[in-house]
Amino acid sequence: MLTLLVFILLTLVAGYFHLTNGVFDMSVMDVIKTLLRIDPDPKFDLVIFQFRLPRIIIASLVGIGLGMAGTVIQGITRNGLADPGILGINAGAGAAIVAFMFFFQMSGVTFFKESWFSILAMPLFGFVGGLAAVVIIFIFSWRNGALDMQRLILTGIAISSGFGALSLYISLKMNASDYEMAAVWSVGSIYSANWTYIIMIAPWVLILGFVMYRKSYLLNYFQLEDSSTKSLGISVEKEKLIFLLCSVGIISVCVSVSGSISFIGLMAPHIARRLVGINHRYIMLSSAVVGMFLLVISDYFAKTIFQPAELPVGIVVSIIGIPYFLYLLAKSRV
Amino acid sequence: MNKMNTKNWKVILILSTSPLFIVLAIVVSVLYGVKDIGILTIWQAITHFDANNVDHNIIMTSRFPRVIAALLVGAALSVSGALMQGVTRNYLASPSIMGVNDGSAFVITLAMVFYPGLSNVQMIILSMVGSAIGAGLVFGFGSLVKNGLSPVRLAIIGTVIGTFLSSIASAVAMFFQVSQNVSVWYSSKIHTVNPDMLILSIPFIIVGLLLAVSISKSVMVASLGDETAISLGQRTKWVKIVSIISVICLTGTAVALVGKIAFVGLIIPHITRFIVGIDYRFIIPCSAVIGAVFLALCDVLSRYINFPFETPIGVVTAFIGIPFFLYLIRVKGGEQRG
Numbered sequence: 001m002l003t004l005l006v007f008i009l010l011t012l013v014a015g016y017f018h019l020t021n022g023v024f025d026m027s028v029m030d031v032i033k034t035l036l037r038i039d040p041d042p043k044f045d046l047v048i049f050q051f052r053l054p055r056i057i058i059a060s061l062v063g064i065g066l067g068m069a070g071t072v073i074q075g076i077t078r079n080g081l082a083d084p085g086i087l088g089i090n091a092g093a094g095a096a097i098v099a100f101m102f103f104f105q106m107s108g109v110t111f112f113k114e115s116w117f118s119i120l121a122m123p124l125f126g127f128v129g130g131l132a133a134v135v136i137i138f139i140f141s142w143r144n145g146a147l148d149m150q151r152l153i154l155t156g157i158a159i160s161s162g163f164g165a166l167s168l169y170i171s172l173k174m175n176a177s178d179y180e181m182a183a184v185w186s187v188g189s190i191y192s193a194n195w196t197y198i199i200m201i202a203p204w205v206l207i208l209g210f211v212m213y214r215k216s217y218l219l220n221y222f223q224l225e226d227s228s229t230k231s232l233g234i235s236v237e238k239e240k241l242i243f244l245l246c247s248v249g250i251i252s253v254c255v256s257v258s259g260s261i262s263f264i265g266l267m268a269p270h271i272a273r274r275l276v277g278i279n280h281r282y283i284m285l286s287s288a289v290v291g292m293f294l295l296v297i298s299d300y301f302a303k304t305i306f307q308p309a310e311l312p313v314g315i316v317v318s319i320i321g322i323p324y325f326l327y328l329l330a331k332s333r334v
Numbered sequence: 335m336n337k338m339n340t341k342n343w344k345v346i347l348i349l350s351t352s353p354l355f356i357v358l359a360i361v362v363s364v365l366y367g368v369k370d371i372g373i374l375t376i377w378q379a380i381t382h383f384d385a386n387n388v389d390h391n392i393i394m395t396s397r398f399p400r401v402i403a404a405l406l407v408g409a410a411l412s413v414s415g416a417l418m419q420g421v422t423r424n425y426l427a428s429p430s431i432m433g434v435n436d437g438s439a440f441v442i443t444l445a446m447v448f449y450p451g452l453s454n455v456q457m458i459i460l461s462m463v464g465s466a467i468g469a470g471l472v473f474g475f476g477s478l479v480k481n482g483l484s485p486v487r488l489a490i491i492g493t494v495i496g497t498f499l500s501s502i503a504s505a506v507a508m509f510f511q512v513s514q515n516v517s518v519w520y521s522s523k524i525h526t527v528n529p530d531m532l533i534l535s536i537p538f539i540i541v542g543l544l545l546a547v548s549i550s551k552s553v554m555v556a557s558l559g560d561e562t563a564i565s566l567g568q569r570t571k572w573v574k575i576v577s578i579i580s581v582i583c584l585t586g587t588a589v590a591l592v593g594k595i596a597f598v599g600l601i602i603p604h605i606t607r608f609i610v611g612i613d614y615r616f617i618i619p620c621s622a623v624i625g626a627v628f629l630a631l632c633d634v635l636s637r638y639i640n641f642p643f644e645t646p647i648g649v650v651t652a653f654i655g656i657p658f659f660l661y662l663i664r665v666k667g668g669e670q671r672g
Binding site: 136140141150151153154155157158159161162164165166168169172173305306309310311315316318319322323325326329330 | 494497639643648656
């Protein structure tokens with residue numbers, strides 16, 4: 001509980017920095033005044049409500065989603081190095097979304113702002129792509145009735161670059177404005193956050209997150225041999241499938257707003273496990289808040305380090321996440 | 335012995351028909367594209383070059399350098415892949431997977447940011463330095479980690495370190511706002527190859543190929559395993575050093591010339607091994623030929639996939655290479671290749 005509070009607090013602090021700093025600095029009082037609607041200044045209103053606040057909220061939601069999905073993926077594959085990004089689920093969802101942009105949204109101008117159809121349909125498309133990636137991963141890394149851990153990662157790497165090539169190919173067929181949008185989006189960035197995106201992803205993250213949290217106790221049993229889990233009366237395959245569908249769903253919505261962001265789903269569960277031990281009920285929640293914190297702070301760095309130029313947050317996360325991955329790899333006895 | 339003879343026969347067939355195939359690849363590549371050009375025009379362009387003729391210009395300044403670059407790069411990447419696979423006895427070893435490509439691109443990015451206006455020679459040399467850095471990091475980390483040199487693990491380490499290098503490179507490029515220039519390096523740019531650079535890179539690639547051929551016998555011994563090699567009186571360290579130099583020469587030049595092209599160095603050696611057997615004295619020259627023709631054909635294909643627009647050749651090689659890569663993982667799993 002304490003950990004949760006600490007991380008929520010940390011996220012708020014990061015959010016605070018995020019709000020006050022930027023191309024346009026403002027003081028604490030300005031922010032508080034604007035938020036509490038005490039003689040609001042339209043200039044601050046614009047910056048806070050149209051640019052910074054949506055961005056922070058999106059970063060938090062995506063962080064929560066990726067953190068939880070990472071916990072689930074690591075739990076059901078029993079592989080501490082698994083991450084939705086590394087396994088290519090992000091890339092699969094991404095390719096499907098690029099295809100969606102290509103087929104349904106030929107003009108970049110009306111994108112998102114007008115059409116509710118696209119807002120609702122885009123994550124669904126992503127879901128199909130993510131699922132395709134999962135199926136391919138399973139086909140190629142299933143051996144002797146179990147998932148081979150190393151092959152899992154390698155297959156993931158392969159399908160990431162495969163779907164990456166596919167996305168590149170599709171995006172090259174697009175017209176210039178769509179291409180621009182797809183290119184910015186695909187590196188993993190939260191530049192263009194707005195309230196419509198938030199409305200689009202919040203319900204998914206909350207509902208699927210809730211389902212995963214309610215079922216998270218099952219992940220503890222999955223760490224045992226499948227046969228012993230079955231003897232406890234748990235239908236392993238069915239539950240794993242539900243978990244997998246939920247996590248692919250949550251990843252797809254995250255990818256559809258922020259592009260592919262790897263390594264959050266890797267780091268958050270590990271940090272959470274360090275903090276709260278091995279019970280997945282706690283890990284799940286802590287991983288969500290840790291993921292939230294990591295992404296908000298990374299997005300803050302992405303925004304400010306190279307001011308006024310911005311980095312895609314995906315790059316910041318990779319630069320932090322890869323050394324961590326290598327460290328885990330060095331430590332693991334796989 | 336009999337089996338060996340049939341393999342030899344195939345080697346002779348491949349090597350003796352290779353000029354034919356290479357000429358054929360050049361002709362096809364020059365003939366077809368957004369603007370189809372007649373075979374007679376090619377002949378005229380070679381014999382009586384007319385600077386005012388558009389077709390002649392296309393042939394001499396674009397199509398011809400392009401196909402030569404594809405042939406050279408295809409040969410270079412395939413041979414360095416074959417060397418790496420032989421010496422490390424790792425069936426997943428290849429320049430793009432082991433971070434060599436990314437190392438080159440990383441150093442070139444830094445150079446473009448901090449020392450803009452590099453000459454072509456400097457570019458090639460820096461690219462080689464980058465290859466060495468990338469390979470050094472990957473193999474260094476691989477040997478620090480327990481079991482880190484096993485094929486699958488080394489591939490994971492290589493890819494991840496490669497991603498790391500290219501993330502830093504793109505961050506730096508964005509900061510200094512040269513990402514547009516740099517992204518030219520990231521995506522393979524065989525269709526805009528620089529003719530001066532091409533001429534410069536030929537000696538480097540030839541040196542690399544000669545080195546590779548000269549140690550091919552030792553590579554074959556090395557591919558049998560360190561213990562066997564030592565007991566046969568081979569100085570294994572020497573073989574490793576020469577092959578590293580050759581790989582760096584070949585891959586560094588290839589990246590400086592056309593950017594990162596993945597999977598060629600992985601799949602061509604396997605295909606070659608499948609055709610000519612496990613003897614690296616044959617694998618190395620044959621994979622040079624097969625790789626050259628393969629990449630030239632991929633280049634032709636890349637003009638038609640999204641006609642009339644060019645598709646980056648890396649996309650083509652990825653579409654061909656990834657299924658192959660998955661097949662290798664599926665069939666061979668994690669074991670070291672003997």
